[in-house]
Amino acid sequence: MSGVQFALRFISGKYQGGEFPLKEDREIVIGRSSELDMVLVEDMVSRQHARITTQQGKIVIEDLGSTNGTFVNGEKVKEASLKESDRVLIGTSIIKLINASEMGDAQASTVNRSVSQSVSQRRTLSGGSSMVGTIDEIPLPDLLQLLSTSKKSGVLEIEGDRGLGRIYLRKGQVYYASIDDNYDIGPRKAFYRMVIWETGTFELAAPDDKEFHEQLEDSTEGLLMESMRQLDEITRLQPELPHIKAALEITRPLGVPLHDLPPEQLDLLQLVHNHESIQEVLDHSPLTDLDVYEGIFQLFEKGYINAAVGQGELPL
Numbered sequence: 001m002s003g004v005q006f007a008l009r010f011i012s013g014k015y016q017g018g019e020f021p022l023k024e025d026r027e028i029v030i031g032r033s034s035e036l037d038m039v040l041v042e043d044m045v046s047r048q049h050a051r052i053t054t055q056q057g058k059i060v061i062e063d064l065g066s067t068n069g070t071f072v073n074g075e076k077v078k079e080a081s082l083k084e085s086d087r088v089l090i091g092t093s094i095i096k097l098i099n100a101s102e103m104g105d106a107q108a109s110t111v112n113r114s115v116s117q118s119v120s121q122r123r124t125l126s127g128g129s130s131m132v133g134t135i136d137e138i139p140l141p142d143l144l145q146l147l148s149t150s151k152k153s154g155v156l157e158i159e160g161d162r163g164l165g166r167i168y169l170r171k172g173q174v175y176y177a178s179i180d181d182n183y184d185i186g187p188r189k190a191f192y193r194m195v196i197w198e199t200g201t202f203e204l205a206a207p208d209d210k211e212f213h214e215q216l217e218d219s220t221e222g223l224l225m226e227s228m229r230q231l232d233e234i235t236r237l238q239p240e241l242p243h244i245k246a247a248l249e250i251t252r253p254l255g256v257p258l259h260d261l262p263p264e265q266l267d268l269l270q271l272v273h274n275h276e277s278i279q280e281v282l283d284h285s286p287l288t289d290l291d292v293y294e295g296i297f298q299l300f301e302k303g304y305i306n307a308a309v310g311q312g313e314l315p316l
Helices: 105-126 140-149 187-194 220-240 263-274 278-284 289-302
Strands: 006-012 019-022 026-031 050-055 058-063 070-072 075-077 079-082 087-090 093-099 131-134 154-160 163-170 173-179 201-205
Touching: 006 131, 019 026, 058 070, 075 079, 087 140, 093 131, 140 154, 140 163, 140 173, 140 201, 140 220, 163 187, 173 187, 173 220, 187 220, 187 289, 220 289, 263 278, 263 289, 278 289
Parallel strands: none
Antiparallel strands: 006 019, 006 093, 026 050, 050 058, 058 079, 070 075, 070 087, 087 093, 131 201, 154 163, 154 201, 163 173
């Protein structure tokens, strides 16, 4: 790292967009106290929260016994070395270590003051702290890992071109998920679709006491791992699948006996009969999108249904 200048960039939280350069042989103390080098004015930040030291090209962060902890890439740390692109969570701010060579001390001071003032103003207006940002900057799997490790509670709202998603968390555990408040799409399916969205904004809103009939009990880490597995399988199948907007129809005449089909494929065949597009079949089936795609592929192979086959975008 020698010879390279680095900066801290706020990619989430009320400080989002601010940058603070790191200088060789210098330490900065982060916390709520107005006397510190980097002032983060929010309740979840301790008066003296963490220290970052830059020496001989090595950058080290040390937690100063804070109440809510310091996290690096989703792991709670007492002390850790930082490398480019690492993400640090302090309070509701996610801070990324970036390569930056053109900011001086005067700019650092200006950034720090303006960021602190902006946060104070927003707290006055909103009445509390909030974690906000973009999933273009921090992908949802990384964000959810941070929220899980730091045991955050609240409703993570994600808004983008694919809709409005909500992921409900209780002490870091995902217990429900929805897209556009469409409760026909179960929480597991909604989570798997949402977690690979690549563009949009997010905000961690206050916890919601709403009760749901169906709740998720898997660990957040388990849900993330399964969503990635399903994505890999769907990507592998994609060249053989019909376009998502393609109309499906039952083959006529139907020369293969229905009694050869297992119950789940019979249910899918009924959905094909009742709905016009693959997207509607996906949305109305209680199965995961991967199970639906695999079932549709098998129905095609066995000659029960037909449609224009082509490579289309995935609904996840």
